[in-house]
Amino acid sequence: xxxxxxxxxxIGVNMNVVVSELDQLAAEINDAHKSVGDAFGHSxxxxxxxxELLNIAKSKCPHGTWLLWLDKNxxxxxxxxxxxxxxxxxxxxxxxxxxxxxxxTLDGALKLLKGGTPMLQSLSNDWWTPRxxxxxxxxxxxxxxxxxxxxxxxxxxxxxKTIYTENNxxxxxxWFGKVFLNPPYGRLGGEFxxxxxxxxxxxxxxxxxxxNSRATDADWFQPCFNGVICFTDHRIDFDSPYDKKTSSTHxxxxxYFGDNTAKFAEVFNRFGNIVARWP
Numbered sequence: 001x002x003x004x005x006x007x008x009x010x011i012g013v014n015m016n017v018v019v020s021e022l023d024q025l026a027a028e029i030n031d032a033h034k035s036v037g038d039a040f041g042h043s044x045x046x047x048x049x050x051x052e053l054l055n056i057a058k059s060k061c062p063h064g065t066w067l068l069w070l071d072k073n074x075x076x077x078x079x080x081x082x083x084x085x086x087x088x089x090x091x092x093x094x095x096x097x098x099x100x101x102x103x104x105t106l107d108g109a110l111k112l113l114k115g116g117t118p119m120l121q122s123l124s125n126d127w128w129t130p131r132x133x134x135x136x137x138x139x140x141x142x143x144x145x146x147x148x149x150x151x152x153x154x155x156x157x158x159x160x161k162t163i164y165t166e167n168n169x170x171x172x173x174x175w176f177g178k179v180f181l182n183p184p185y186g187r188l189g190g191e192f193x194x195x196x197x198x199x200x201x202x203x204x205x206x207x208x209x210x211x212n213s214r215a216t217d218a219d220w221f222q223p224c225f226n227g228v229i230c231f232t233d234h235r236i237d238f239d240s241p242y243d244k245k246t247s248s249t250h251x252x253x254x255x256y257f258g259d260n261t262a263k264f265a266e267v268f269n270r271f272g273n274i275v276a277r278w279p
Contacts, residue, residue, distance in 0.1 A: 025057040026073040033076050033084075044087070051088025054081055089250070128154040128239040129182050129210060133254070137180050137208050139267045140260060145177025149184055149192055157239070175199040179207040190220030196257075197223045206258035213251040228261045229275045230254040230268035 032050035036043045061069050070078055134157055137144065147160035148170035155163050158180060164170030171191055179199075183192035189211070196207055213231055215221045231253045254271070256264040265274045 022057060022060055022069065022073070025053055025060070029053045029057065030075045033074075033080070047084050047087050048091045049088075051084035051086070051091075054085050055088060058085075128157060129180075130237065130239055131157050133210070133236070133271070134158055134180070136267050136271070140208065140256070140264050141178045141180075141206050141258075143178055144180045146175060146179045148173065148175055148179065148181060148195070150182075171195055174203060176203045177205060179204050181207065181209040183209070183211060190218065193220050193224075200257050204257075206260065207256070208264075209255045209257075211253060211255065213253040224253075224255045225277045227255045227257040228264055229256075230264075230272050231275060232272040234272070 029050055032046050032053060035046035036050065057069070058066050067078065070081060074081060128151075144158060144160040146162045146164075147155060147158050148164045150158065150160065150163040151165055152163070160180065161177075164173050171188075175195065176199075179196065181192060181196055183189040193209065193211065196204065196209055200207060209224075211221070211224070232251050235250065236252050251272075254268055256268075258264075261276070268274065
């Protein structure tokens with residue numbers, strides 16, 4: 001920590017407090033990393049814990065000192081640190097999945113996150129859109145003809161006239177009318193978004209899609225800018241059939257496609273900032 005002291009003093013941070021907190025975090029992070037290797041079938045929880053602590057430590061390091069602190073204080077590589085931090089950011093999904101798969105390890109979790117497997121598709125449909133947002137969808141579109149990535153339980157809130165589930169594979173069905181879409185996590189999420197783009201104007205008349213706002217750099221997200229977007233100013237507390245241990249770890253955005261853009265902006269403005277392509 002001596003290498004960081006001049007930088008910390010220069011920006012007026014209480015060095016003693018910051019150093020003490022970071023030293024404690026370093027010890028806990030290294031212990032969590034050791035536990036990942038020792039825990040066998042329980043490695044995922046320790047990896048999530050390491051990621052949470054790393055994110056806290058990064059937030060406490062003055063600008064420009066993070067990698068230096070990591071190199072001086074952490075017993076594993078920067079690459080491993082990024083893995084732990086990524087797992088932590090997806091902990092909602094992974095902890096819920098563990099209730100379905102008792103022996104999910106860190107390696108298993110990474111494979112699921114990378115591959116967008118059917119298990120993740122099924123799981124994603126178990127994070128349901130809360131009623132207040134569905135009510136806003138109805139304010140804009142009046143009705144929902146189709147929810148193409150749903151479950152019967154989720155549709156008790158959504159109230160779509162037609163739903164496609166994991167069993168009848170919405171990607172291989174015709175999409176039509178007024179659509180509400182909360183796509184699956186993983187690779188399939190981009191495929192569902194692409195299906196919506198392809199169907200709009202050729203079966204789909206109007207649509208609202210709810211997606212992760214951290215995906216704005218993804219190729220599949222770019223057509224969203226052809227619509228009007230509400231970037232939420234809060235994290236959505238999704239409903240779930242599981243006993244949730246955590247809340248959402250990221251923001252969301254609602255993307256509107258249709259002619260009623262002014263109404264969408266008026267209604268969804270209460271959830272966050274409204275953005276449209278310029279010019």
